[in-house]
Amino acid sequence: MTSWDADLLVVGAGPAGVAAAVMASSLRMKVLVVEAEQVGSKLQAIGAMENVPGGWSTGPALAEALAADLARHQRLGRVRVLSGRAVRVTGHGDRAEVALDDGRVLAASAAVVATGVTALAPGDVSWIAAPDIGWLSPLWRTTADELDGRRTVVLGADRPLGTWLRAHPNAKVHFDVLFPEVDQYKTDEVADDQRLRLDLIERVTVARVPEGFRVTAWRSGAAAHTFTADAVLTNLGSKPAAIPGLVAGAGGYCPPDEQHPRILVAGDLKGAKMQRIAVAMGDGSRAALTPYYQAQAVPS
Ligand SMILES: Cc1cc2nc3c(=O)[nH]c(=O)nc-3n(C[C@H](O)[C@H](O)[C@H](O)COP(=O)(O)OP(=O)(O)OC[C@H]3O[C@@H](n4cnc5c(N)ncnc54)[C@H](O)[C@@H]3O)c2cc1C
Structure with missing residues (x-):
């Protein structure tokens, strides 16, 4: 287990994962982000784009901004980014756990999994x-x-x-x-x-x-x-990068409604359609707000 006491685990630092982390941090939740490659790694391949609000015209520029967002929240002491590959996510009655390939097991009240899709081989x-x-x-x-x-x-x-x-x-x-x-x-x-x-x-x-x-x-x-x-x-298309422990449906995608209550799914991993940056960001934000409001509703 990590010694850092997180409220939310986020797996994958693409647009969905970063949006989840930033939203949760803005609500003063402590967030642990796990990323196997680098922040916004998928975006590096997008040489030109025209459908992301905010004037973004290339993926690398957006990836850089997302990394800067995470760094800003890290400096505020509410976000930590771990380099590692998640190999399992588990929902329990009182917590969600994420196991990494190096044997570490992370725990928090909830986990957002936003691992996107990976290229077919x-x-x-x-x-x-x-x-x-x-x-x-x-x-x-x-x-x-x-x-x-x-x-x-x-x-x-x-x-x-x-x-x-x-x-x-x-x-x-x-x-x-x-x-x-x-x-x-x-x-x-x-x-x-x-x-x-x-x-x-x-x-x-x-x-x-x-x-x-x-x-x-x-x-x-x-x-x-x-x-x-x-x-x-x-150039074969892609398949969902689902990790064991998620409930997978048609084609290996992970319907959010079918997951353990402490496990949220966001971004491209949700389904074959709607795979867009702006959608992923909205999804990630929503996924972070869900456990926040659930916690508000439970009397302490
Ligand atoms: C060539 C190309 C061009 C595109 N052009 C556009 C465009 O113009 N406009 C548009 O809106 N969308 C475009 N897209 C789609 C867009 O990139 C995705 O919709 C968006 O990146 C999805 O965000 P996400 O956060 O769900 O997943 P991703 O961006 O895929 O992020 C997932 C992250 O999770 C990490 N990860 C995966 N598995 C693990 C694991 N087990 N443990 C830890 N980390 C893990 C990955 O390294 C990655 O950083 C394009 C995609 C491609 C491939």
């Missing part, structure tokens, strides 16, 4: 065979400089492809985008970009070779074609 989909390949980086986490002049295969045609291309209009890249039938409808918005070759396939295998990657793709009714690529990136 080749092993999560049936049309890719990439045994022994290890980790492949998602496209949306990759900078234009890393891909400059390299022949790059992108697996999947999920929407971040269009976002990436719009954010890097002058990037000198060549993408072979291999995608399955289910992604076909998403390709309209990128079809006229000369930097792409869109390739509808049935399945693909990827293996590491000394020159980079050997890729073999099968199109419907045609012979397999094999080529070598310098880089292979994933």
Whole structure:
């Protein structure tokens, strides 16, 4: 257990988690935030955005502001940020507990879990065979400089492809985008970009070779074609980053109404729709207010 006596645990410091922490701190609650990577890590990939009130036009600028918000509340002595990965959340009659991967167990009156979504990997989909390949980086986490002049295969045609291309209009890249039938409808918005070759396939295998990657793709009714690529990136969509102890429903998302009363869920983790920064912030704020008002209603 930590020696710090927290009122609220917050897991994940994205827009939802930071909003929860700031709201709780403003109500004079003591808040312990656990973050596995860095504050606003997901936002680093958003090169251009136009739907977040307050004049925010890039993700990194917003991430920096969120980190500054947390730092301000830390200086006030009401927020602490721990670096660590939560591996379980448990609701008890009198408290919520969060276990970390290093063995620490944190406890407070309630916990807000706002771990968002994480990129699907080749092993999560049936049309890719990439045994022994290890980790492949998602496209949306990759900078234009890393891909400059390299022949790059992108697996999947999920929407971040269009976002990436719009954010890097002058990037000198060549993408072979291999995608399955289910992604076909998403390709309209990128079809006229000369930097792409869109390739509808049935399945693909990827293996590491000394020159980079050997890729073999099968199109419907045609012979397999094999080529070598310098880089292979994933663009397969995402899955909820639910942690054990949460109640998960369709597709692994975590409906807030089905959780233990001391466990609140906020942001992208709630469901496949409505995955937006402004929504996540509202959710996080609401999640912090819920235990606050519940505590007010209980006579001491
Ligand atoms: C390429 C791209 C472009 C986007 N563009 C836009 C846009 O223009 N406008 C818009 O509104 N939205 C956009 N989004 C969506 C937006 O990023 C999300 O809706 C928003 O970040 C969700 O906030 P969140 O706090 O729920 O989750 P996240 O921002 O995903 O934050 C979750 C945090 O939890 C941490 N975490 C995860 N698991 C654990 C664990 N076990 N223990 C501890 N910490 C953990 C993660 O490191 C992360 O920092 C985009 C997303 C992507 C990928």
